[in-house]
Amino acid sequence: MTLRPLLLACLLACAWPAAAIDTEPPFADQQREALYQRLIHEVRCLVCQNQTVGDSTAPLAADLRREIRRLVEEGRSEAEIEDFLLTRYGDFVLYRPRFRAGTAVLWLAPVLLLALAGTTLAVVIRRRRRLPSDVDADEGASPEVRG
């Protein structure tokens, strides 16, 4: 009697693949499967913009997975498949857009901001060092110590 819930849990655990988003069988060729997996986790679903097409259940994501699968089956390279998507949906379709004039700010801004913050910090620290420290100032006049 007590085994029944446990058994049920085990059976339900077996049904886990039912929750899979991509229901297509994997590629026989391991390299192609790897390319397919890499692409579907790099391409943004444009309907639900914070998910990749590999994570999304949106109909458009299913269509884009199917297109990517077709192109992989045709033996296209990663760059060719990315080009296919870029000419249709633009830079936004890739989670890591290619580096070019239009995306330079996006890629360089973090580096520039970090450099700016680092420089500012260095300048502030150097200035503080040149000032007489708080401890020195306290020692110069410490009326409470006389006891």
Add this chain to the structure above:
Amino acid sequence: MLRYLLPIVALAALVVLLAVGLRRDPGFVPSPLIGRQAPAFSLPRLDDPSRQLDLTDLAGDVALLNVWATWCGGCRQEHPFLMQLAAGRQIRIFGLNWKDDPVLATRWLADLGNPYVAVGVDQDGRAAIDWGVYGAPETFLVDATGRVLYKHIAPLTAEVWAAEFVPRIAASRAGRVP
């Protein structure tokens, strides 16, 4: 002086940047198709699946390609405006029925009126991917030679029509490149 001015200028720049960012619609994805040749397609027609609707059918004058579906709420919202446009005979409107049931689509046009010269049925969404479609309704403005002039994502309204479409159509018909 610089000590106070610099942070204030930096803050002002940040405020401007964030204000601009707040006003932009994060759902809007600019189309790389604009200014380029429209992707070719050949789709069975909704009224007669034995005939095809091709990109070349749009040629000759500026035309609209409207992406719609019966499951799309925004499409119902813009439908009366499309009817109004069609009645005004200012431009030919072609439809791309996207991932829809042709029976429901035919009934929709019978019930709400048919503003389209012809509708192509894109049941598996292949043609829509070629056009970079990601959310119906979407309306493309294509010139006489088959070049994409503009794309509007969201229901068409009289305001959008007057501001974005009318000047581009006039410029294209006058032979000027907008």
